[in-house]
Amino acid sequence: MTLMQKFLGAAATMALTAGIAAADPAIIFDLGGKFDKSFNEAAFAGATRWAEETGGSFREIELTSEAQREQALRRFAEGGFNPVVMTGFSFASVLDAVAPDYPDTKFAVIDVNWLDQPNVRGVGFAEQEGSYLVGIAAAMASKSGTVSFIGGMDVPLIQAFACGYVQGVKSVNPDLVVIQNMTGTTPAAWNDPVKGGELTKAQIGQGSDVVYAAAGGTGVGVLQTAADENILSIGVDSNQNHLFPGKVLTSMMKRVDNAVYEAFTQGVDMETGNFTMNVANGGVDYALDDNNAEIFTAEIKTAVDAAKAAISDGSISVHDYRADNTCPVK
Amino acid sequence: MDKMPKWADVVLIPLISLCLALIVSGFVVLAIGEDPIRAISIMVNGALSSTNKIGYTLYYATNYMFTGLAVAVAFHARMFNIGGEGQAAISGVGVAVVLLAFDWPHWTIALPFAILGGGLFGAIWAAIPAYLQARRDSHIVITTIMFNYIAAAMMGFLLNGILKNPNSQVAESVNFPAGAHLPTIHEMLAPLGIGFSKSAPANVSFLLALFCAWLVWFLLWRTRLGYAIRAFGHSPHAASYAGISAFKITMIAMIISGALAGMLSINVVMGEQERLIQFFVEGAGFVGIAVALMGRNHPIGIILAALLFGMLAQGGFELQFEYPEISKEMVLVIQGTIILFTGALDYMVRKPVEKIFARLREGQS
Numbered sequence: 180m181t182l183m184q185k186f187l188g189a190a191a192t193m194a195l196t197a198g199i200a201a202a203d204p205a206i207i208f209d210l211g212g213k214f215d216k217s218f219n220e221a222a223f224a225g226a227t228r229w230a231e232e233t234g235g236s237f238r239e240i241e242l243t244s245e246a247q248r249e250q251a252l253r254r255f256a257e258g259g260f261n262p263v264v265m266t267g268f269s270f271a272s273v274l275d276a277v278a279p280d281y282p283d284t285k286f287a288v289i290d291v292n293w294l295d296q297p298n299v300r301g302v303g304f305a306e307q308e309g310s311y312l313v314g315i316a317a318a319m320a321s322k323s324g325t326v327s328f329i330g331g332m333d334v335p336l337i338q339a340f341a342c343g344y345v346q347g348v349k350s351v352n353p354d355l356v357v358i359q360n361m362t363g364t365t366p367a368a369w370n371d372p373v374k375g376g377e378l379t380k381a382q383i384g385q386g387s388d389v390v391y392a393a394a395g396g397t398g399v400g401v402l403q404t405a406a407d408e409n410i411l412s413i414g415v416d417s418n419q420n421h422l423f424p425g426k427v428l429t430s431m432m433k434r435v436d437n438a439v440y441e442a443f444t445q446g447v448d449m450e451t452g453n454f455t456m457n458v459a460n461g462g463v464d465y466a467l468d469d470n471n472a473e474i475f476t477a478e479i480k481t482a483v484d485a486a487k488a489a490i491s492d493g494s495i496s497v498h499d500y501r502a503d504n505t506c507p508v509k
Numbered sequence: 510m511d512k513m514p515k516w517a518d519v520v521l522i523p524l525i526s527l528c529l530a531l532i533v534s535g536f537v538v539l540a541i542g543e544d545p546i547r548a549i550s551i552m553v554n555g556a557l558s559s560t561n562k563i564g565y566t567l568y569y570a571t572n573y574m575f576t577g578l579a580v581a582v583a584f585h586a587r588m589f590n591i592g593g594e595g596q597a598a599i600s601g602v603g604v605a606v607v608l609l610a611f612d613w614p615h616w617t618i619a620l621p622f623a624i625l626g627g628g629l630f631g632a633i634w635a636a637i638p639a640y641l642q643a644r645r646d647s648h649i650v651i652t653t654i655m656f657n658y659i660a661a662a663m664m665g666f667l668l669n670g671i672l673k674n675p676n677s678q679v680a681e682s683v684n685f686p687a688g689a690h691l692p693t694i695h696e697m698l699a700p701l702g703i704g705f706s707k708s709a710p711a712n713v714s715f716l717l718a719l720f721c722a723w724l725v726w727f728l729l730w731r732t733r734l735g736y737a738i739r740a741f742g743h744s745p746h747a748a749s750y751a752g753i754s755a756f757k758i759t760m761i762a763m764i765i766s767g768a769l770a771g772m773l774s775i776n777v778v779m780g781e782q783e784r785l786i787q788f789f790v791e792g793a794g795f796v797g798i799a800v801a802l803m804g805r806n807h808p809i810g811i812i813l814a815a816l817l818f819g820m821l822a823q824g825g826f827e828l829q830f831e832y833p834e835i836s837k838e839m840v841l842v843i844q845g846t847i848i849l850f851t852g853a854l855d856y857m858v859r860k861p862v863e864k865i866f867a868r869l870r871e872g873q874s
Contacts, residue, residue, distance in 0.1 A: 241837040244791050364665035
C-alpha cells in the first residue's frame with residue numbers, strides 16, 4: 180500500500196482553510212437527522228429564526244454514529260463555539276462527562292433536565308400535559324366513543340405522550356375507549372408512514388374516529404390515512420394543522436424551536452440549570468389556526484382552555500409516565 | 510493462470526478504483542457548486558492529520574475488521590452472512606451481562622471473559638439460522654436478515670426492561686465497573702513516551718482485531734478445518750464425497766462468523782461506551798460485507814479495506830464539520846461512490862488492466 184500512502188500523504192499536506200468565527204453558537208442534531216419533519220426540524224427552525232432575526236450565523240452538524248457525540252461536542256467546544264446546543268436525551272451521559280472539561284463553554288440540551296453541571300442548561304418538556312389537552316379535544320370531537328393513539332418507537336418518552344392523552348380522554352368521559360399502537364421497536368419506527376397508515380386503518384376498523392400520532396415521520400402517514408378515510412387526526416411536535424386543512428383536529432405543539440431560539444438568544448451569558456417547558460410557560464400547547472377553526476368548536480376550546488388553566492395553577496396534575504414507568508389509566 | 514503480477518492485483522487495481530471513485534465524487538461535488546479538491550483534502554486530513562483523528566479512524570476500522578472477517582469466514586463456506594448486524598447487537602448483551610456480573614478488578618481478567626460472553630452470544634445468534642439452513646434448507650440470507658430485526662426488537666425489550674439503567678430516560682444499561690475499562694491507545698502509548706490523543710476512542714481491541722485476522726488466516730489456510738471449510742465452499746458435493754459433513758461445516762463456519770461479529774462489542778460496548786446502548790452496531794455489520802468484498806475475503810485485504818472504510822467514516826464526519834455546505838447526504842454519496850467503485854465495480858477496472866499486462870507480456874516475449 181505504499182503508493183496509496185504516498186497519495187494520501189500528499190493530499191494530507193494540503194492546508195485547511197475552514198475559518199472558525201469565535202463565539203458563534205452551534206447546534207448538534209441527533210441521529211434522526213435535521214429534516215425529520217418533527218423534533219430535529221423544529222430545533223433547526225428555532226436556530227434559523229434566530230439567525231434571520233439577528234443576522235448572526237451558527238454552525239451545525241448531523242450525527243451519523245454514537246461515537247460522534249463526544250467528538251462533535253469536543254470539536255465545537257475546542258473551536259470556541261458558545262453556546263453549544265444539542266437535541267435529544269441520548270446526549271445526557273456524554274454531556275455529563277464532557278461538560279466539566281470545558282468550564283468556559285455553555286451547553287444546552289433539549290429533552291434532558293436532570294443533569295447537574297454548572298455550565299449546562301437542561302430543557303425538558305411536559306409532553307403529558309400537552310397530550311392531556313389534545314386528549315380532551317379528541318374525546319369531545321369523537322362521535323363513535325372510541326379514539327386512538329399511534330406512537331413511534333416504544334420508549335418511555337412516547338409512553339408519556341400516550342399516558343397523558345389517555346388521561347385527557349378519560350377526564351371527559353371515563354367510558355371512552357382508547358386504542359393504542361406503537362409502530363415498532365427500532366428507530367425505523369420514526370419514519371415509516373406506510374405502517375402508520377396501516378395501523379390507522381386497523382384502528383378505524385375497531386371504531387376509532389380520532390387518531391393522535393406521536394411518531395415523527397410516521398405520523399405523516401397517519402394523518403394522510405385519517406384524511407383519506409374521513410376521520411379526524413391530531414398532529415404532534417410542530418403545528419401540523421396545515422397538512423390536511425379541516426381534517427387535523429389540532430396539533431400538540433412541543434416548542435423545541437423556542438427552546439433553541441432562547442438558548443441562542445441568551446448566547447454566552449445563557450442561564451444554566453434545569454428547566455421544564457410546560458403548559459404554564461407555553462412550552463407545550465395545542466394549535467388553533469384557520470385550518471382547524473371549523474372543527475375545533477367553541478365548546479372544545481372552552482373545555483381545553485379550562486383544563487389548560489387548571490394545569491397551569493396546579494389544580495389538575497397530569498401523571499408523567501416517566502416518573503414511575505406506569506400509567507394509572509389504560 | 511497468472512494474468513498479472515500479484516502487486517497489480519492487490520495494490521494497483523484498488524488504487525485505480527479509488528482514484529476513479531474520487532474523480533466521480535469530485536464531479537458530484539462540483540455539480541452542487543462546491544470545491545471538490547477542498548472536499549477531498551478535508552476528508553483525507555480529517556482521517557489522518559492528528560492522533561485524535563487517527564484514533565477515530567482506527568476505532569471504526571476495528572469494527573469493520575471484525576465484521577469483515579465474520580463475513581469472509583462464512584463466505585469461504587459459501588454462505589452469505591448478512592446477519593453481522595444482529596449478531597454484533599446480541600453479543601453486546603453477552604459482554605454487558607459478563608461485565609455487570611462481577612466487580613472486575615482489572616481489564617486483563619475481564620477481557621477474556623467478555624470475549625467469551627460476546628463471542629458466545631454472537632455465535633448463538635448465528636447458529637440458529639445456520640441450523641435452519643443445514644437441517645431445514647431455509648436460505649441463510651433470508652434468515653440472517655430476519656434475525657437482524659429480531660435482534661433489534663430484543664435489544665429494545667432488554668434495554669427498556671431488565672437491563673435498563675433505572676436512573677436514566679435513555680434505553681441503556683448502567684455503566685460497567687471501572688475495572689473493566691479497556692486501555693485506550695493513549696493509555697497504551699503513554700508509558701512508552703509517545704503522545705496520543707486522550708479523547709480518541711481507539712483501544713486495545715484494535716490489536717485484538719489484528720490478532721483475529723491472523724487467527725482467521727491460520728484457521729482457513731493452515732488447519733484441517735479451514736481446508737474443509739474452503740473445500741465445502743468450492744464444491745459442496747465434492748466435499749461431501751470426501752467425507753466432509755455439510756451440517757458440521759455450515760454450523761461451524763456460521764458459529765465462527767457470529768463470534769467474530771460479536772467481537773465488535775468488545776470495541777464498542779466494552780472499549781468505548783462502557784455501557785450497553787441500544788444501537789451501537791450502526792450498520793457496521795453491513796459495511797463488513799463491503800469490506801470483505803473489497804478485501805477479497807483475505808485477512809490482509811480485509812485489514813486494508815477496513816482501514817479505508819474507517820477513514821471514510823471519520824473523514825466524512827470531518828468533511829461535514831469543516832465544510833458545512835456539504836451535507837450529511839452528500840458525504841454519504843461520496844462514501845457510497847467509493848464503496849461502489851472499490852467493491853462492486855472491481856471487474857470494470859480489472860479487465861482493462863489485465864489486457865494491458867497481457868499486451869506488455871506479449872511485447873516482452
